[in-house]
Amino acid sequence: MRRAMTYGFGMVLLIAPCALAYADCFEAAGTYHGVNPVILRAIAWQESRFRPDAVNRNANQSVDMGMMQINSIHLPELSRYGVEAKTLYDGCASIYIGAWHLRRKMNKYGNTWTAVGAYHSETPALRDRYAASVVAIIRGWSIPAAGGNTRPASD
Template sequence: MRGPCCIGLALLAAAGAPARADCFEAAGVYHGVNPVILRAIAWQESRFRPDAVNRNANQSVDMGLMQINSIHLPELKRYGVDAKTLYDGCASIYVGAWHLRRKMNKYGNSWAAVGAYHSETPALRDGYAASIVAIIRKWSAQPGGEQWRPPAD
C-alpha cells in the first residue's frame, strides 16, 4: 500500500483530474492494479455513476463511482480525502484502486483479492469476484467497438 497515494489523489482532484476514462488507466498504473478490473468494479458498483450512494444495514454508506464505504473515511482523512471527494469520479477511481491494491497486498494478485474489494466473507467475496469476471467476459465478447465498453443493458 502506498501511503502518499491519497495525498497525491487530493492534489490530483484539486488540480483538475483527467477525463474519467484516463483515470482508470492512470490509477491502475499508479497503484499497480488492472484498469480493466477497476472499470468492471465501477460498473458493478455504480454503473459508472459518480453520485451513487448506498446505505447499508450496518449504518455505513457506500459512496461515489467506486462505492467506497464510509468505514474507510478515518484512514482516508489522513490523506486529505473526505466524503465529498469520493463523489468526484476520478478521485473515487484512485481511492478504489488504492482499496483494491490493499486487498491484493493481502490476497495476492488473485480473484480472491478482487472479491475482497466487496467483502472478505468467503461466500460474498467469491460471488463478487464471479460477477466481475462475468462483466469482463461480457464486455470482451462485444462485436466491434471498444473492447472494454459497458454493455448496453
C-alpha cells in the same frame, strides 16, 4: 485552464475542467497503484454503473459512496490523507481511492480473484460471488483483464 487537484496518497493531477475523461482516470489510477485498469472499470460498473453520485445505505448504518462505492468505514483512515466523504463523489478521485482499496486487498491476497472479491467483502461466499460478477462483466465486454486472460496471476 488547468488546475491542480490533490487526491491524497501523494496523487496530484492536472485537470482541465470537463476535459479529463474517466477512461484516463482508470488508466492513471491503475498505473499509480499497480492494479489492472480493466478490473477497476468492471468494479466501477458493478458498484455504480459508472455513476459518481451513487449512494447506498447499508443495514449496518454504513454508507457506500461514489463511483467505486467506497464504504464510510474507511473514512477515518482516508482522512489521514486529506480525503473527506465529499471527495468520494468526484469520479476521478473515487477511481483512485478504489484503486488504493483494491491494491490493499492485493497486498493481502496477491494478484488473485480473491483480492478482487475482497474489494467488496472478505466473507468467503460474498467475496467469491462478487469476484464472479466482476469476471462476468469483463467477459461480457470481451476484454482480456490481465495478461491476455480474464484471471489475475493466480487463484
